[in-house]
Amino acid sequence: MLxxxxxxxFEISRKNxxxxxxxxxxxxxxxxxxxxxxxSEANLPEVSELDLVRHYTKVSQKNFGIDSNFYPLGSCTMxxxxxxxxxxxxxxxxxxxxPLQPAKTQQGFLRIYTELSSYLSEITGMDxxxxxxxxxxxxxxxxxxxxKKYHExxxxxxxxxxxxxxxxxxxNPASASVAGFEVIEIKSNQDGTMNIEALKTVLNDEVAxxxxxxxxxxxxxxxxxxEISKLVHDVGGLLYYxxxxxxxxxxxxxxxxxxxxxxxxxxxxxFSTPHxxxxxxxxxxxxxxxxxxxxxxxxxxxxxxxxxxxEPIDSIGSLSNFFGNASVYLRAYVYIRSLGRENLKHVGKLxxxxxxxxxxxxxxxxxLPILENTMHxxxxxxxxxxxxxxKTLNIAxxxxxxxxxxxxxxxxxxxxxxxxxxxxxxESKETLDDFxxxxxxxxxxxxxxxxxxxxxxxxxPVKKLDEAKAAREPKVKYQDL
Ligand SMILES: *Cc1c(COP(=O)(O)O)cnc(C)c1O
Numbered sequence: 001m002l003x004x005x006x007x008x009x010f011e012i013s014r015k016n017x018x019x020x021x022x023x024x025x026x027x028x029x030x031x032x033x034x035x036x037x038x039x040s041e042a043n044l045p046e047v048s049e050l051d052l053v054r055h056y057t058k059v060s061q062k063n064f065g066i067d068s069n070f071y072p073l074g075s076c077t078m079x080x081x082x083x084x085x086x087x088x089x090x091x092x093x094x095x096x097x098x099p100l101q102p103a104k105t106q107q108g109f110l111r112i113y114t115e116l117s118s119y120l121s122e123i124t125g126m127d128x129x130x131x132x133x134x135x136x137x138x139x140x141x142x143x144x145x146x147x148k149k150y151h152e153x154x155x156x157x158x159x160x161x162x163x164x165x166x167x168x169x170x171x172n173p174a175s176a177s178v179a180g181f182e183v184i185e186i187k188s189n190q191d192g193t194m195n196i197e198a199l200k201t202v203l204n205d206e207v208a209x210x211x212x213x214x215x216x217x218x219x220x221x222x223x224x225x226x227e228i229s230k231l232v233h234d235v236g237g238l239l240y241y242x243x244x245x246x247x248x249x250x251x252x253x254x255x256x257x258x259x260x261x262x263x264x265x266x267x268x269x270x271f272s273t274p275h276x277x278x279x280x281x282x283x284x285x286x287x288x289x290x291x292x293x294x295x296x297x298x299x300x301x302x303x304x305x306x307x308x309x310x311e312p313i314d315s316i317g318s319l320s321n322f323f324g325n326a327s328v329y330l331r332a333y334v335y336i337r338s339l340g341r342e343n344l345k346h347v348g349k350l351x352x353x354x355x356x357x358x359x360x361x362x363x364x365x366x367x368l369p370i371l372e373n374t375m376h377x378x379x380x381x382x383x384x385x386x387x388x389x390x391k392t393l394n395i396a397x398x399x400x401x402x403x404x405x406x407x408x409x410x411x412x413x414x415x416x417x418x419x420x421x422x423x424x425x426x427e428s429k430e431t432l433d434d435f436x437x438x439x440x441x442x443x444x445x446x447x448x449x450x451x452x453x454x455x456x457x458x459x460x461p462v463k464k465l466d467e468a469k470a471a472r473e474p475k476v477k478y479q480d481l
Contacts, residue, residue, distance in 0.1 A: 005051075005054045005055055005058045006058065008478060009045045009047060009051075009052075009055050010045050010478060012045070012047055012051055012055070013045035013046045013047055014046060014047070015046060016046060017046045017047055017048050017051070018046065018048070019047055019048050019049035019050075019051070019052045020049075062461045064405055065274075065276070066078050066079070066080055066081065066274070069403050069404055069405065070404050070405065070423070070427060070431050070432075070434070070435055071404075071405040072358075072404070072405065072407050072421045072422055072423050072424075072435065073405060073406075073407060073408050073422065074217075074377045074378075074379070074407055074408040074411075074419075074420025074421055074422040075169065075217055075244075075245055075377065075408055075411070075420060075422065076245075076269060076275075076276070076408065076422065077245050077247050077266075077269035077270055077422060077424055078275075078276065078405075078422075078424065079247075079269075079272060079424035079425065079426045080272070080424075080426035081272045081273060081274045081331070082272065082334075082335065082338065084334060084338060085272060085273070085330075085331035085332075085334045085335055086331065088330065088334045089327050089330035089331045089334060090327070093108065093109075094108075094109060094326065094327075094330055095327070097109055097326075099321070099322035099323060100322075103306075103307065103308050103309055104306075107306070107307055109326070110300045110307035110308070110309075111302075111307050112329075112330065112333050113131060113299075113300040113307070113323065113329075114300050114301065114302045114307055115333070116129075116131065116329055116332060116333045116336070117129040117130075117131060117284075117299075117300075119333075119336050120265060120284060120286060121286060123246075123250070123254065123336075123344070124241075124243060124246070124254050124255050124256055124263055124265065124286055125254030125255060125256020125257045126255075126256050126263060126286035126287060126288060127256075127286075127287065127288050127289040127292060128286065128287055128289065128292045128295060128299075129284045129285065129286040129287075129295075129299075130142070130284065130285055130295040130296045130297075130299045131282065131284045131299075131323065131324055131329050132284075132296050132298075132299070132318075132319060132320040132322075132323055132324035133264065133282070133283045133284065133285055133296065133319055133320060133324060134280070134281055134282065134283065134320055134324055134325055135266070135268075135281040135282075135283045136169075136171060136242075136244040136264060136266040136269075136281070136283045137171040137174065137175055137283070138283050138319065138320075139264025139265070139266075139283030139284060139285045140171055140172065140175035140176075140211070140240075140242065140264055140283075141175045141178055141179055141319070142264070142285040142295075142296050142316065142319055143240050143262040143263070143264055143285050143287075144162065144175055144176055144178075144179035144181065144209075144240070145179055145316040145317075146262055146285070146287065146291055146294040146295070146316055147162075147179075147208050147209045147238050147240065147262065148179060148180065148181070148208065149294050149314060149316050150238065150291060150294060151208055153314060156236070158205065158206050159205070159206055159207060159208035159236070159237070160180075160181060160182050160206060160208065161181060161182050161183075161184050161202075161206050161207050161208060162176040162181040162182070162183055162184065162207075162208055162209055162210070162211060162240075163184045163186060163199065163202055163203075163207060163209070163210045163211070163232075163237075164176065164183055164184070164185055164186075164210075164211045165185070165186050165187075165188045165192075165194055165195075165212070165216070166185050166186065166187055166188050166413070166414060167188040167192035167193075167213075167216050167217050167218060167412050167414055168211060168212075168213060168216075168217070168242070169213060169217060169242060169244065172211045172213075172242060173185065176211065181208060184202050184207075186198045186199060186202060188216075188414060190369075190370070191218060191220045191370045191372055192216040192217060192218035192220055192370070192412060192414055193216060193220055193222050193223075193224070194212070194222055194224065194228055196224060196227065196228065196231075199228065199231060200231065203231060203232065203234075203235045203237070204235060205235060205236060207232070207235055207236070207237040208237060208238070209232070209237045209238040209239060209240055209261075210228070210232045210237060210238075210239055210240065211240040211242060212225075212228070212239065212240070212241060212242065212260075213241075213242040213244075213245075214241065214249075214255070214258065215248050215249075215374070215375045215376070215377075216412075217377075217411070217412045217420070218369075218370055218374065218377075218378070218379050218412055218414070218420075219248070219355065219370075219374035219375045219376060219377040219378045219379070219422075220370060220372055220373075220374055220375070221248075221373075221375060225258045225259065226258065226259060228259075229258060229259025229260065230259070233259065238261045238262065239259055239260045239261050239262070240260065240261070240262045240263070241255040241258075241260035241262065241263035241264075242263075242264070243255060243263045243264055243265045243266075243270075244264070244265070244266040244269055244283070245266065245269050245270060245376075245377075245422075246265055246269075246270040247269070247270050247347065247348060247351045247376045247422075247424065247425070248348055248351060248352060248375035248376035248377075249348055249375075250270065250344060250345075250347040250348040250351075251344050251345030251346065251347055251348050251349070252345075252348045252349065256288065261287065261288050261290075261291060262285065262286070262287050262288075262291060263285070263286050263287075264283045264284065264285045264286070265283065265284055265286070266281065266282075266283055267281070267282040267283070267284065267328050267329055267331070267332040268280075268281040268282060268328060271331070271332035271335050271336065272331065272332065272335040273328050273331045273332060273335075280325045280327065280328050281325065281328060282324055282325045282328035282329050282332070284324075284329070292312065293312040293313045293314045293315070294312060294314045294315060294316055295312045295315060295316075296315060296316055296317065296318060296319045296320070297310075297311040297312055297315040297317065297318055298310060298311050298318070298322075298323070299311075299312065300323075346425070347425050348375075348376070348425075349425075350425035351375075351376040351422075351423070351424055351425040352375045352376050353425075354423040354424065354425060354427060354432060355374065355375065355376050355377055355378055355421065355422060355423055356374070356378075357429075357432055358378075358421055358423055358432055358435065358436060359374065359378045359421075361436045362380070362436060362439055362440065364384075365383065365384060365385075365439070365440060365443040366380040366381075366382070366383060366384060366419070366439070366443070367380060367381040367382055367383065367384045367417075368380060368381070369381040369415050376422060376424075377420060377421060377422035378420075378421060379412065379415055379418050379419065379420050379421075380417075380418075380419045380421070381415045381416070381417045381418065381419075382395070382417030382419065383395070383443055383446055385443075385446070385447060388446045388447060388450045389450060389454070390446035390450050390453045390454060391417060392409050392410065392417040392418065392419050393409060393410075394446075394453045394454050394456065395419065395439075395442055395446070395453065396409050396419070397456040397457045397464060398442045398445070398452075398453045398456035398457065399438060399439070399442065400456070400457040400459065400460050401456055401457045401458055401459045401460070402438035402441075402442075403438075403459075404435055404438060407419045407420055407421045407422075408420040408421075408422075423435075
């Protein structure tokens with residue numbers, strides 16, 4: 001039976017029920033011009049405070065977040081975001097700054113901008129950062145625009161090509177196209193690593209650069225990276241590091257030492273900021289010193305203890321309003337400062353350990369397409385037993401019944417039944433064991449009662465969707481029936 005609070009808020013609305021307690025004479029009498037006055041009642045729900053509280057509590061329970069349960073979404077690094085990050089990032093002294101204030105009235109904030117830039121430089125082996133870009137893909141665009149402007153400044157106009165392996169995140173070729181480059185896709189090796197022979201065949205003086213994710217999206221470290229960077233540099237190209245997900249390497253190795261010239265980071269993945277559902281992000285772009293003057297403007301520099309705005313001379317321009325999503329990089333700053341250098345060094349190792357624990361615990365039931373070592377994430381190619389018709393999609397849906405978010409599925413595209421699992425370092429062994437047990441149980445169910453798995457989920461507010469219909473006839477707004 002439907003509970004009152006399962007209904008939409010408009011459906012529980014009753015005329016003149018109110019949930020506020022304000023007196024009419026708390027408001028000044030403002031005379032609005034005639035044409036701005038309402039001519040009909042606003043169609044707003046009228047509910048009591050208790051109705052309101054129950055409604056929103058119920059809505060929040062229908063949501064799934066890292067605060068509700070394990071969220072092993074490969075490539076997305078859904079790690080726990082300590083609450084202290086929120087508390088400090090929303091201090092009034094930060095949240096009430098206006099970006100047009102003169103530098104001398106916001107020294108504390110500007111200091112954090114420069115300090116975070118220098119921490120990120122130290123962590124990645126780069127020399128300078130602009131924190132202004134809003135997302136990973138936005139950072140990629142900035143990096144590619146830098147590559148473009150760098151070659152243009154050298155009057156090297158024939159460099160129109162960007163090389164990207166087919167195991168890359170979809171944003172890579174998209175960003176390269178938006179930046180006006182021609183994308184040269186090269187087929188990866190079986191494990192998603194760079195095929196060096198294929199790379200050699202496309203290297204020439206028209207190559208502007210190479211974009212690479214290391215470890216790649218299958219979690220495999222590109223062990224030939226020094227050779228790859230030498231090959232690309234030898235023909236005059238630059239190396240771009242997609243550092244959206246830096247978790248595997250955090251505290252272990254640095255893209256700057258591998259020969260990369262430019263990188264972006266997703267603070268909303270590795271550096272513990274809530275994300276998912278299109279919330280605010282931050283994708284700082286970092287460069288080696290020879291590219292410093294190309295960074296998006298304005299940035300902040302430390303002039304002997306006085307923090308001031310700075311516009312790099314060859315800047316690609318401004319890609320955001322003012323300084324980007326300050327609240328996101330304030331959270332990253334608190335995260336880095338509260339862990340400290342010593343503890344930050346354990347993050348990558350623990351993330352790698354957790355992923356390998358899950359992998360080793362399930363490899364007798366789930367197919368491993370890559371037998372080499374993997375790092376912070378790995379891919380199963382569905383069940384080993386392919387006779388049951390239970391596909392990765394069904395396993396993902398059934399996991400919801402066990403209370404877990406599904407892994408990333410059908411990505412990377414280089415395998416056909418991909419389930420890409422990334423547990424992160426923040427999960428306990430008990431949680432990992434619960435997840436392993438659920439997946440073992442689903443493998444058994446698939447064998448003994450495949451229908452059960454094929455029609456999952458049963459426990460979620462929305463059951464199995466007709467996905468084709470949902471895509472063709474989306475109903476995304478409330479209709480008063
Ligand atoms: C998430 C991700 C991106 C894109 O980041 P957005 O913030 O979603 O734009 C790019 N590359 C990789 C490897 C990623 O995991």
